[in-house]
Amino acid sequence: MNELSYKNRPLLRKGNEIFYGEPSTGYICYIKIQSEKTVKSENKEKKDEVTDITVPETLEVQLVECADGSIKFTEQKVTRTGFSNALTTADIWLGQKLR
Amino acid sequence: MQSSKKRKIAVQISAIVLIVITVVSGVLSLYYLRNVDDVGRVVMYTGRVRGGGQLLVTRELNGDSYNNPDLIVSLGDVINELNDGGSRYSLVKIKDGSFRVDADELKKVYTTLCIVISELRLETGVGSVIVEDIPDADTLTMGTPKNKDKIAVEAEKQVHITELRTRLIKTGEAFYTAADMVASDAEIYYHKQAETAQALVTVMIVSFTAAILTAAVILIRVKILNVKIENYEKIIYTDEMTGLYNERAFMRDSEKLRKSVPMSPVGVIVFRLPVPQGMARSAFARKITALLTENKKVNVSAYRVKPSVELGLSDETSDSNVWFLLLYHTAEKDSVEEYITQFGTTVSARNLLQTSNDNRINAKIFFDSAVYVDSLRDNTVFELYAHGVQKLVDRMNTKNKGEKQ
Structure with missing residues (x-):
């Protein structure tokens, strides 16, 4: 299985929703893409070609508790600009919870 | 936001x-x-x-x-x-x-x-x-x-x-x-x-x-998200090729076992199966999975693992082998052994290894790369994962040599 992971935690995207973290640890992060933007990207093979790609712009990160088989959405929620910032926030939150 | x-x-x-x-x-x-x-x-x-x-x-x-x-x-x-x-x-x-x-x-x-x-x-x-x-x-x-x-x-x-x-x-x-x-x-x-x-x-x-x-709208929204997270959980703990649990699930389950300190011995069996010639690796893996699932035993969980540095398994010919792992916590050691033996016999009976000369492959040959580790308790399972199975293989080999001597 070619599963995606970030900092040794699984990461899965489905549409505008991203799930990050391992449920068995008790917490995961639910990231929702609220808006996207189009950016110009150079083609790696043909550097003259510039293509438009859509990337997430604003993302809502929410901590979800998955303890004892039940799922509970916590009040810990924040909006970040850019996918990298959102993932970093989620990673920090999960790190804090699993410390 | x-x-x-x-x-x-x-x-x-x-x-x-x-x-x-x-x-x-x-x-x-x-x-x-x-x-x-x-x-x-x-x-x-x-x-x-x-x-x-x-x-x-x-x-x-x-x-x-x-x-x-x-x-x-x-x-x-x-x-x-x-x-x-x-x-x-x-x-x-x-x-x-x-x-x-x-x-x-x-x-x-x-x-x-x-x-x-x-x-x-x-x-x-x-x-x-x-x-x-x-x-x-x-x-x-x-x-x-x-x-x-x-x-x-x-x-x-x-x-x-x-x-x-x-x-x-x-x-x-x-x-x-x-x-x-x-x-x-x-x-x-x-x-x-x-x-x-x-x-x-x-x-x-x-x-x-x-x-x-x-x-109702609020409850339905929460319910839908719950279902999505449950699906996510299923995806990240399931091996895509076979539908068995993957290494991550093994890590999760062994951690659970470690925390629960079960009274019965905890054991891990890792085995490598050579893919028969003329058979696709994925097809072979799925057939083995079917056998594992059919003959499922209580307190024995099966996983498909990939040889990796983290696991301590090196597999130079990864395309020609499929790795499986059994995690058990039962006092019936003989029962587990029987399970493996029965599994080997079933493979033979079902004539899965069509290219093999010997149609009646016995368990010993079948699990020639198997590692049998007995009575892992408490942190041992975790250590198994962390330090690599290879070390346990070495330990077991040393133990076996000592017994023979």
């Missing part, structure tokens, strides 16, 4: 507002329904006053006044209660303007009616002369002079009685009209109250339904 926060706050506020509207409209509708009941009594009693007045006047005109005392008292009481409210007939004081005016008028007319009745009774007495007994005017003039005075007095009395009776009829008619007006006012007020109560009940039903729908 702002829009999401605003939306959440808006949903919460609307839920609170809907609940408040439901409660307030519920309480008010109860109040109005109770009021409708009270006003209904008033409407009924105004009708009784109308009928009672008619009976009273008829009896007075017919000379049956001896039947009337109770009626006069009860009519008076009812009219007083219509004006000021009271407990005897449980009539409420209606605050409607036109009702108040007309009820006051009715009271006045009734007082006048009582005065007329009193005058009439004073003039006639109980069971006295009635209209039919009034002497004819001609007869009165033909009487003797001695009697003429008496006759004249009597005639005057009869004239006065007639006038009083006429007044009684007219006052009675005024009373009926006033009673009708009061009844009409009460009826209009009753309809208003009933309409208000109906409107409030409608508001209550609508707001309650809206509140239920809002709650």
Whole structure:
């Protein structure tokens, strides 16, 4: 299985929703893409070609508790600009919870 | 975020507002329904006053006044209660303007009616002369002079009685009209109250339904997210090729076992299966998975693992091998061994390894790369993962050598 992971935690995207973290640890992060933007990207093979790609712009990160088989959405929620910032926030939150 | 926060706050506020509207409209509708009941009594009693007045006047005109005392008292009481409210007939004081005016008028007319009745009774007495007994005017003039005075007095009395009776009829008619007006006012007020109560009940039903729908929307949203997270959990712990658990699930389960400190021994069996020639690796892996699932044993979980540095497994020819891992926690060691043996036999019986020369592959050959680790307790399972299976293989080999020596 070619599963995606970030900092040794699984990461899965489905549409505008991203799930990050391992449920068995008790917490995961639910990231929702609220808006996207189009950016110009150079083609790696043909550097003259510039293509438009859509990337997430604003993302809502929410901590979800998955303890004892039940799922509970916590009040810990924040909006970040850019996918990298959102993932970093989620990673920090999960790190804090699993410390 | 702002829009999401605003939306959440808006949903919460609307839920609170809907609940408040439901409660307030519920309480008010109860109040109005109770009021409708009270006003209904008033409407009924105004009708009784109308009928009672008619009976009273008829009896007075017919000379049956001896039947009337109770009626006069009860009519008076009812009219007083219509004006000021009271407990005897449980009539409420209606605050409607036109009702108040007309009820006051009715009271006045009734007082006048009582005065007329009193005058009439004073003039006639109980069971006295009635209209039919009034002497004819001609007869009165033909009487003797001695009697003429008496006759004249009597005639005057009869004239006065007639006038009083006429007044009684007219006052009675005024009373009926006033009673009708009061009844009409009460009826209009009753309809208003009933309409208000109906409107409030409608508001209550609508707001309650809206509140239920809002709650349902919130619950459904949470439920959908729960299902999505459950699916996510399933995906990240499942091996895509075989549908068995993956290394991550092994890590999760071994961690659980480590924390729970099971009383029975915990063991791990890792085995590498060479993919038969002429068979696709994935097809072979799925067939082995089917066998593992069919012969599933209690307290034994199967995983498909990939050789990795983290696992401590190096597999130079990864395309030609498939790795599996069994994690068990049972005291029945023989049972697990039997499971493996049975598994090997089943493979043979099902003729999966078609390219093999020996169709009856025994378990020993089948698991030539297997590692059998017994009685891993507490942190050992975790250590197994962390330090690599290879180390355990080495340890087991050393142990075996020692035993042989």
